[in-house]
Each structure stands twice: as C-alpha cells, then as structure tokens.
Amino acid sequence: MSELRTGILIVGGGLGGVAAALAVARCGHRAILTEPTRWLGGQLTSQAVPPDEHPWIEQFGATASYRSLRDGIREYYRRWYPLSAQARAARHLNPGRGSVSVLCHEPTVALAVIEAMMAPHRAAGTVQVLNAHRPIAATVDADRVSSVRFVDEATGHEVDIHADYVLDATETGDLLPLAGVEYVTGAEPAGETGEPHAAADAEPQRMQGFTVCFAMDHRTGEDHTIDRPADYDRWRAADAPVRPAQQIGWPNPEPGHGVLRPNPDAASDEKVIVSASHTGRFAPPTGWSPIADLWRFRRLLCRHNLTPSPPSDITLVNWSANDYHGGSIVDVPATLAAANLRAARQLSLSLFYWLQTEAPRADGGTGFPGLRLRPDVTGTPDGLAMAPYIRESRRIRAVTTIREHDIAVADRGEHGAVRHADSVGIGSYKIDLHPGTHGGVRMYAAAHPFEIPLGALLPVRMRNLLPAAKNIGTTHITNGCYRVHPVEWNIGEAAGHLAAYCLGHGTEPHQVREEPRHLGTFQSILTSHGIELRWPEVRGY
CATH class of the missing domain: 3.50.50.60 (FAD/NAD(P)-binding domain)
Incomplete structure (x- = not known):
C-alpha cells in the first residue's frame, strides 16, 4: 500500500x-x-x-x-x-x-x-x-x-x-x-419529478442501453470473415431481448429517414443524404442501400479527403442493432455486470458477422465479406472499442x-x-x-x-x-x-x-x-x- x-x-x-x-x-x-x-x-x-x-x-x-x-x-x-x-x-x-x-x-x-x-x-x-x-x-x-x-x-x-x-x-x-x-x-x-413522460413507478435499472462500438473498413475482393461468434444464434433469434423486431438486421426506414441520391457535385462515388418527404411508412427506392446510409453516419475517415485515396473509408458502428439492453452494468453483482458486458461484446461481433455473411445487399446478394475490423483504430486486439459507450x-x-x-x-x-x-x-x-x-x-x-x-x-x-x-x-x-x-x-x-x-x-x-x-x-x-x-x-x- x-x-x-x-x-x-x-x-x-x-x-x-x-x-x-x-x-x-x-x-x-x-x-x-x-x-x-x-x-x-x-x-x-x-x-x-x-x-x-x-x-x-x-x-x-x-x-x-x-x-x-x-x-x-x-x-x-x-x-x-x-x-x-x-x-x-x-x-x-x-x-x-x-x-x-x-x-x-x-x-x-x-x-x-x-x-x-x-x-x-x-x-x-x-x-x-x-x-x-x-x-x-x-x-x-x-x-x-x-x-x-x-x-x-x-x-x-x-x-x-x-x-x-x-x-x-x-x-x-x-x-x-x-x-x-x-x-x-x-x-x-x-410523482417525484412531475415530468410528463416520466415512468409511473421508480425503475432504477431502466437505464439507457450501452454499446460496444467497433471500427471497420471494406476491402473489395477480399474475404475477412471472422469466426462465427459463440452467441450468434441468440442475437439472430426473433425473440432476442432488445427490440420488437430481430435485434440484428437493417433498420426499417421511417418518415424523414435519409434516402441516398447521387451527388452531382462530387467527382467520385460520394453521395449525399436527402431527407425523404414521404408520409407514413415507405418502401425504400430501388438501389437504396442501408449499409451506405449507416456507413456514412459515423464515418471516421473518408478516403476521398486523402490523396492518393486509400482503398476504403473507416467507419464506426454505433447503431441500434448493437445497443445492448439485456441488462445493466450499474448496481448489479459484479458477476452479472461482467456477463452483460461480455454479452454486449458478443452482440457487436454477431452484428459484424451478420454484415459479412447475411446482410441483404441492394444487388440482391447477401453479405459483405470484404468488411474488416480495425484494431489499430480502437487500440484493442479485436477491433471492438476499449470501453463500452455509456x-x-x-x-x-x-x-x-x-x-x-x-x-x-x-x-x-x-x-x-x-x-x-x-x-x-x-x-x-x-x-x-x-x-x-x-x-x-x-x-x-x-x-x-x-x-x-x-x-x-x-x-x-x-x-x-x-x-x-x-x-x-x-x-x-x-x-x-x-x-x-x-x-x-x-x-x-x-x-x-x-x-x-x-x-x-x-x-x-x-x-x-x-x-x-x-x-x-x-x-x-x-x-x-x-x-x-x-x-x-x-x-x-
């Protein structure tokens, strides 16, 4: 001491x-x-x-x-x-x-x-x-x-x-x-806060979900598919303990959701997001790619900002699909906190594996095997963030x-x-x-x-x-x-x-x-x- x-x-x-x-x-x-x-x-x-x-x-x-x-x-x-x-x-x-x-x-x-x-x-x-x-x-x-x-x-x-x-x-x-x-x-x-949207009763364990983020890029023509995560079947199940729909999958476009349109001012394949003006739920237009939209959302490095351009951008995955809601890491027994943190890491790895192997593509195919985790960006051996996003x-x-x-x-x-x-x-x-x-x-x-x-x-x-x-x-x-x-x-x-x-x-x-x-x-x-x-x-x- x-x-x-x-x-x-x-x-x-x-x-x-x-x-x-x-x-x-x-x-x-x-x-x-x-x-x-x-x-x-x-x-x-x-x-x-x-x-x-x-x-x-x-x-x-x-x-x-x-x-x-x-x-x-x-x-x-x-x-x-x-x-x-x-x-x-x-x-x-x-x-x-x-x-x-x-x-x-x-x-x-x-x-x-x-x-x-x-x-x-x-x-x-x-x-x-x-x-x-x-x-x-x-x-x-x-x-x-x-x-x-x-x-x-x-x-x-x-x-x-x-x-x-x-x-x-x-x-x-x-x-x-x-x-x-x-x-x-x-x-x-x-009754304590007087807030219009407060819960009827105190719920100490109802905290916002945390996320184990990860960084990735894409190498066209290469295969970087990881081993199937141990908990993959759990997170692909229809009753995964998070969202009304399956935990892992593309988000459903909602009114006002961004729709990709070509950017005529770009000298590259860059696109811009134009707000949709539809009312009610709408069908994605032909060629709409969820991964392109999500890819851009928290993109960390755009290759078109560099010359010569590297083969790929780098993006961060902090999506609703890897928000962990299965349990808390606050004011629970240490063993349960550790189990929830491990499960959150498995969720993120499972999402990445799904993107590599099963994610529907705009061309009708499935999976993006060229996706690659970037441990050098996160400072960790596996490419997952060093700490959960709280x-x-x-x-x-x-x-x-x-x-x-x-x-x-x-x-x-x-x-x-x-x-x-x-x-x-x-x-x-x-x-x-x-x-x-x-x-x-x-x-x-x-x-x-x-x-x-x-x-x-x-x-x-x-x-x-x-x-x-x-x-x-x-x-x-x-x-x-x-x-x-x-x-x-x-x-x-x-x-x-x-x-x-x-x-x-x-x-x-x-x-x-x-x-x-x-x-x-x-x-x-x-x-x-x-x-x-x-x-x-x-x-x-």
Whole structure:
C-alpha cells in the first residue's frame, strides 16, 4: 500500500475528467487524474464515438478549451495526413465527412490531441495521470471524502490518494456508492419529478442501453470473415431481448429517414443524404442501400479527403442493432455486470458477422465479406472499442435537478429553457433516449438550448465531492441531452474551476452558490476562461 497527496483528485479520465484537470492546472493548482483504461478521453477515444454536437457549434455554444480540442483535431489532420486540396482548404474540415457531426474523426487522433493538451501540465508536475487505476474504496469523515483507494489493474498494487476536493468524472458515477453519496439511477417516478413522460413507478435499472462500438473498413475482393461468434444464434433469434423486431438486421426506414441520391457535385462515388418527404411508412427506392446510409453516419475517415485515396473509408458502428439492453452494468453483482458486458461484446461481433455473411445487399446478394475490423483504430486486439459507450450514469441527488419541463419544447413553447442565475455553462441537444436495460421505449423530443446550473453540480449533503461528467443533477429524461460530448466537457471544466476556486478562496462549493459575492466572482472567472454562461439572444428574424 502506498499513499499520495494532492489538492484536487479527479477520478475518471473521460472528457469531463480531462477538462477538469486542464482547468485546475490553468488555475495554478495541482491535480491527480486517474483513469481505468489506457486512454484518456472517454466517449471520444476509448469508447470511439465521434462528437454529438449542436448545429451552432462552429460559432458558439462550447467552451474555449473544447474549441481548442476541436481545432487541434483538425490541425492534426492538416499537419500529418495527405489531404486533398479541397479538404485542406475547408475551413471546417470534417475528416470523416460523417453525417452525425461536422467533425467526425478517428479516436486515435483525439487521443493524440488530448495528450498534447495535457503534456505541458504533466511536464510541470501540476497534473499527474495514473492510467489503469480503478477506485475500490473511499474514506469519508463528516460529509467529506478524505481519501480514495485505487487498485492498479496492471500490477494489483493499491494506493490511497488523499485530497481536499474529489471530483467524480467516472463514466458511471463509481465514487457515489463508494462514498455513500445520495444518488439515483434509471427512471424516476412521475410523482417525484412531475415530468410528463416520466415512468409511473421508480425503475432504477431502466437505464439507457450501452454499446460496444467497433471500427471497420471494406476491402473489395477480399474475404475477412471472422469466426462465427459463440452467441450468434441468440442475437439472430426473433425473440432476442432488445427490440420488437430481430435485434440484428437493417433498420426499417421511417418518415424523414435519409434516402441516398447521387451527388452531382462530387467527382467520385460520394453521395449525399436527402431527407425523404414521404408520409407514413415507405418502401425504400430501388438501389437504396442501408449499409451506405449507416456507413456514412459515423464515418471516421473518408478516403476521398486523402490523396492518393486509400482503398476504403473507416467507419464506426454505433447503431441500434448493437445497443445492448439485456441488462445493466450499474448496481448489479459484479458477476452479472461482467456477463452483460461480455454479452454486449458478443452482440457487436454477431452484428459484424451478420454484415459479412447475411446482410441483404441492394444487388440482391447477401453479405459483405470484404468488411474488416480495425484494431489499430480502437487500440484493442479485436477491433471492438476499449470501453463500452455509456449513455447514462448514476446521478447525484442535487441541490438543483433539471427536469423535462425545464427544457422540452413541448412544455416551454416559445419561452426557451429555464434560465439559471447560477449558470456555469451551456449546451444543446435533443432529448435522445435509447431503449433501456430494463425496458423502456425510444424517446426523441425537441429541447431548447439549455444552461448548466451550478446547483446541479452540488450534492445535497457532501461538501467536497463534485460530479464532473454525466452524473450531475439530471433526471433519466434530461440526461438524454446533458450526456453529449461538449456538455460533459463543460461540466468537467466548471467542476475543476469550482474546486480550484474553493481552494484558493477558503470557501466551499455550496457557499459559492449561496453567497452573491462568491457567485459573481466565480462566474467572472469562468467567462474569463472562455466558458459561455448564456445563449445569445437572436431577435428580428
């Protein structure tokens, strides 16, 4: 057993944890940042998911440091990749030309940029990073966490880290049960939240499904068919425990679903997605290829951006067909969590095998044997992502809980989202709930651009533990739009600044919110570091 001491301990090196560590270092304080995997970056790297962002991201609606991350990713491609003249000249270069975001890219590039952003602080000794460290216990005294114990997954060695402030930036709020922090999981009852679409009763295990993503390319004329996965028959069965239809298969086109049309402006076989104007269900037009549509959605690298062009694009598979809803990995016995994670990996491998062998093609044939997993993209031996893509975490019982009727367009109408005097950032995303690990249906609803209240970062009781990721005071429903990349970064950055402010001013987080002189000073510090607290008001349009 060894011991370390720091002013601020950040547990979890995802986007929130990285943003928090950078904020702490910029404020002149010291932090230790722990991460259970080999890669910093969470959603963007070890989970391999390119950013989900709002339509105005290039103009406003993100912190300055998040913009630095995005700019760094584009600069990396310009500096090191053989971009075509057109791609190099693009102001808003989209390396993957994916449709999910204006910046789709490989996770390894995001990792390189994050490491570069962290490098000067690591060299100066203001940030110490401990990879492969998982929290296993916490010591609490009078509503304060005094230390957290970790195990080094590589060596089995244990270390106690003592800190004045502890930030939980883990993917599933792992510190909350270890420290006895009040929290909630899954769906709250309508009687508690008053939300129009809340469940009738509390359903703690009804969390959004998680996904083991994978990267793949296609080599025409080659056969890269993998061995038939052990659980393939289970996931091909009509009663697979997820969707009303078979778990594995093409999605059914719905009204408004993208339809591929030739792009007359492209000097290649590139196509664009044109929104369908059909009403009701519609039959796909002749030559419509689901794989072409899905391929483009989270494409990480478009070969036509490079010269000479490589044989294939690289795309990421994060589809409804490999969303795992068979069970949770949160607040269940360790053996069950491991079994569910294994099953999720089998689901993804089964989907890939189906694509290679059975997927119906537009030409009437079946299977795409030229599809190939890309372990070099995910940093793993098998091409599956290093960690599962987590959409929903444990969430603190907070001073302020953000509810559906605070942000939903259906409830707020033209009034916009509720304004918060204690705002520490902003974000925007639709309420996007995937079916849950214990039932639940798809929910997709419009939400106004929203603010992040400081009260949502304050546990009702604990004095020195702060959430710094997807574990703030949201509900099951509002988590559906506060969980995305730029919002998680903003939350972590605000939490890092808050801990640094409290250390520097001899105060506590709750006092910062309650005392106007502290709140005003703290918000001024946030804005001076490029954190936007309000959405711009647009008039006369």
